[in-house]
Amino acid sequence: MGSTRLPGKSLMPLAGAPLLQRLLERVRRCRAVDVIVVATTGKAEDDALADLARACGVEVFRGSENDLVDRYLEAARAFDVELVARLPADNPVPEPAEIDRIVGYHRTGAAAFSSNLAQVFGNGYPDGLGAEVFDRTSLEEVWRTATDPRDREHPHLNFFDYGSQQPRSPRYSVGTVECPGAFRRPDLVLDVNTREQYNFLARLYADLYPGNPQFHVTDVIRWYDETWRPSRAAGAGAVGR
DSSP states (O other): OOSSSTTEEEEEEETTTTTHHHHHHHHHOOOOOOOOOOEEEGGGGGHHHHHHHTTOEEEEEEESSOHHHHHHHHHHTTTTSSSEEEOOOOOOOHHHHHHHHHHHHHHSSSOOOOOOOOOOOOOOOOSSOOEEEEHHHHHHHHHHHHOHHHHOOOOGGGGGGGGEEESOOTTTTOOOOOGGGGOOOOOOOOOSEEEHHHHHHHHHHHHTTTOTTTHHHHHHHHHHHIIHHHHTTSOOOOOOO
C-alpha cells in the first residue's frame, strides 16, 4: 500500500474488485502451486491487504517492509515450502498455465533461478505474465550473503538483472522457457507502477472481464491490437515502460 509511485495500487479497482483480488483469482487456477501466500509487511496500512487475502481464501505472511529476501525466506519457512514461485502483486494479468510451465521447468533442476516473468535471454514473454522460481536453499544462501540494501529489497537481483540481461553471480545458473508464438509479445507491459499503467489495465479489465473472467493472454493481445492501439493512434493516451 505504501508504493511511492502509485500509493494504494493493490486495492485500486479492476472491473469492480481490488487489483490484488483479481490477481489471486487467476493464481488460484495454477495446478503446480500447493499454497498461495500473500507476503506483505507488518505495517498497519497493509492490514487491508491481509484482510483481503484471507477473504479470498489464501494464506498471509507479514514481515519486513524493505528486506524482501528476509520476508520471502521467512514466509517459505512458515509454510514449510521448498520451492518459491514469486509473483509481484502489481501484475494483475498472470497466466496460470505459464506459471505452471516455469515451475515445471525449474523442477527439472536445469537452473537455480528460473523466470518467465518478463524478457529473459530473448524468451519473448510479455512483462508481467509469469513468475520467478527459486529453491528455498538458494534463498537461504542469499539471505546469509547479500549485504547491499538494493539486493535485499529486490530478490531477483541476487540471481539475474532484467535490465542488462545478465546473471548476477556464477553461483546461480539462470534459465527460462520460450514464450509460445501465439503470445510472443515482449513489447507488452502488464504491470502497474504508474497511474497511466493502471488506467490501461483498468480499461483492459473493463472490456474483457465481464464477458470472460478467465480471459487468456491471447485475448489481451487481440484487445491491445484491435482496441487499445487504435485508441492511442487517435490521441487517447499511451502506456510506456
